[in-house]
Amino acid sequence: MANTIKPKRSYTASNTPTLASGELGINATDGKIWIGNAAGNANVLVSSLAFSDHTGTVSNTQLSTTAVTAGSYTNSNITVNAQGRITAASSGTASGTVTSIATTSPITGGTITSTGTIGINAASANTASFVVQRDASGNFSAGTITASLTGTASISTNLAGGGAGQVPYNTGSGATSFLAAGTAGQVLQSNATSAPTWTSRVNYTASSSAPSSPAVGDHWYDTDDAALLVYINDGSTSQWVEAGSPSVGAAAIQSNGRLTLESGVPVSSTDQTAKTTVYYTPYNGNLLSLYNGTNWNAYTFAELSITTSGLSANSNYDIFAYVSGSTVTLEYSSAWTNDTTRSSAISLLNGVYVKTSDTTRRYLGSIRSNASTQFTDSTTNRLVWNFNNKVSRSMQGYVYSLSHSYNGGVREYNGGTSITRLYFITGINAETFLATVYAPVMSGGTSCNVLIAIDSTTVQFGVAVVDDRPAGFTRRSITSLGQVNLGFHYLTGLQNTESAGAATYYDFQASGILLC
Numbered sequence: 001m002a003n004t005i006k007p008k009r010s011y012t013a014s015n016t017p018t019l020a021s022g023e024l025g026i027n028a029t030d031g032k033i034w035i036g037n038a039a040g041n042a043n044v045l046v047s048s049l050a051f052s053d054h055t056g057t058v059s060n061t062q063l064s065t066t067a068v069t070a071g072s073y074t075n076s077n078i079t080v081n082a083q084g085r086i087t088a089a090s091s092g093t094a095s096g097t098v099t100s101i102a103t104t105s106p107i108t109g110g111t112i113t114s115t116g117t118i119g120i121n122a123a124s125a126n127t128a129s130f131v132v133q134r135d136a137s138g139n140f141s142a143g144t145i146t147a148s149l150t151g152t153a154s155i156s157t158n159l160a161g162g163g164a165g166q167v168p169y170n171t172g173s174g175a176t177s178f179l180a181a182g183t184a185g186q187v188l189q190s191n192a193t194s195a196p197t198w199t200s201r202v203n204y205t206a207s208s209s210a211p212s213s214p215a216v217g218d219h220w221y222d223t224d225d226a227a228l229l230v231y232i233n234d235g236s237t238s239q240w241v242e243a244g245s246p247s248v249g250a251a252a253i254q255s256n257g258r259l260t261l262e263s264g265v266p267v268s269s270t271d272q273t274a275k276t277t278v279y280y281t282p283y284n285g286n287l288l289s290l291y292n293g294t295n296w297n298a299y300t301f302a303e304l305s306i307t308t309s310g311l312s313a314n315s316n317y318d319i320f321a322y323v324s325g326s327t328v329t330l331e332y333s334s335a336w337t338n339d340t341t342r343s344s345a346i347s348l349l350n351g352v353y354v355k356t357s358d359t360t361r362r363y364l365g366s367i368r369s370n371a372s373t374q375f376t377d378s379t380t381n382r383l384v385w386n387f388n389n390k391v392s393r394s395m396q397g398y399v400y401s402l403s404h405s406y407n408g409g410v411r412e413y414n415g416g417t418s419i420t421r422l423y424f425i426t427g428i429n430a431e432t433f434l435a436t437v438y439a440p441v442m443s444g445g446t447s448c449n450v451l452i453a454i455d456s457t458t459v460q461f462g463v464a465v466v467d468d469r470p471a472g473f474t475r476r477s478i479t480s481l482g483q484v485n486l487g488f489h490y491l492t493g494l495q496n497t498e499s500a501g502a503a504t505y506y507d508f509q510a511s512g513i514l515l516c
């Protein structure tokens with residue numbers, strides 16, 4: 001029967017069994033085997049799986065061969081594994097030899113040819129040739145640091161204080177403040193040593209047509225008309241207006257037409273009565289200059305016309321010309337407020353009258369409707385008035401077999417019985433008017449006169465130039481040259497017997513000349 005040897009065993013890590021001389025002990029957990037020594041007072045380690053339990057020298061023949069080729073390597077490239085063995089080796093290429101290191105400020109250490117120490121001059125104060133460093137509190141005390149920066153900064157540095165869109169500026173030496181953010185499109189304006197301010201930008205454009213989407217204050221130089229214009233808002237509309245007086249060339253003086261009641265006849269030689277159409281007929285040409293809101297342009301035109309449709313009776317109207325598309329067109333103003341006050345104001349633009357509220361409407365003249373809303377232009381009713389191309393138009397009226405006696409003050413001839421009045425209209429103030437009144441009178445030695453009146457039956461207009469006082473048959477007359485203001489007027493004759501005694505007045509004749 002075979003003998004069975006059972007060594008002492010332990011399954012506790014790091015436990016060493018107590019052995020008698022020659023006894024075997026095993027720690028199955030650590031993988032170690034012991035044998036008791038001859039004296040029986042110590043264990044001798046016979047085998048261990050732990051590398052650290054092995055000591056001594058291992059010869060080359062005891063090591064297995066690796067893939068590394070035996071030999072010498074220069075500028076070596078070596079690979080070592082975790083056990084410290086070289087697993088790969090090869091020679092490299094030399095990249096040069098450093099024989100010395102020279103330094104310049106702020107690097108210190110001089111020229112090093114073998115060994116030495118390199119340093120950096122740094123200070124938190126502003127010191128020449130030193131690198132600026134933070135002090136013990138993490139701050140810089142260097143004051144102003146001047147440098148020229150080139151390249152692109154990858155990270156911007158934020159300034160303390162301020163807000164979105166605000167701009168920092170110096171309020172004094174070493175003092176900085178922030179300008180509040182402006183509005184979109186504004187630009188920064190320098191105010192010398194005072195705080196800067198935001199101001200609206202001004203765009204300048206030079207072209208033959210107006211810029212699109214302009215802003216108030218923009219400037220446009222019109223290359224076609226050599227005019228500088230500014231884009232403004234007058235509180236109700238935005239528009240381009242010319243800086244200074246609008247440009248005016250030869251075209252601006254063109255006005256080759258007259259208002260008339262006879263088609264194709266600019267100056268009628270016969271009375272025109274009960275008309276319902278007014279014409280603007282070419283006269284000494286066919287050009288009319290009109291303003292387009294920016295410039296004056298001359299247009300050719302054939303005879304234009306407009307009817308009485310929509311007008312009121314016994315009312316004054318102004319007539320304007322304007323361009324509709326590319327066609328010259330006529331339009332009326334609103335009816336005048338009264339006989340001498342127009343409802344639509346007119347004003348001068350480069351010496352040309354235009355409607356104040358719309359300068360594209362050029363004023364041509366004025367006209368008056370009668371009780372039947374018709375127009376008249378006759379020797380007793382000059383009720384068509386032209387502003388341009390005026391001609392002398394005669395006026396005259398007669399009353400025959402009007403014998404009557406009168407002894408009194410000034411009154412309308414024959415006291416309103418069978419009188420003759422001459423009616424007319426003017427479109428502007430201070431229009432020149434020439435009038436003459438004539439009547440034969442039988443005087444008994446008293447002072448008797450005939451006089452001229454405008455819009456009055458008692459107030460004389462002008463002065464008497466003939467005043468015959470001898471008894472008997474005489475001829476009394478007066479001729480006056482004066483000016484009348486705008487509106488609808490009438491001329492009439494007055495009679496005056498100044499002292500005791502009656503005078504017999506006979507037939508009456510009135511005449512005048514009006515530029516219209």
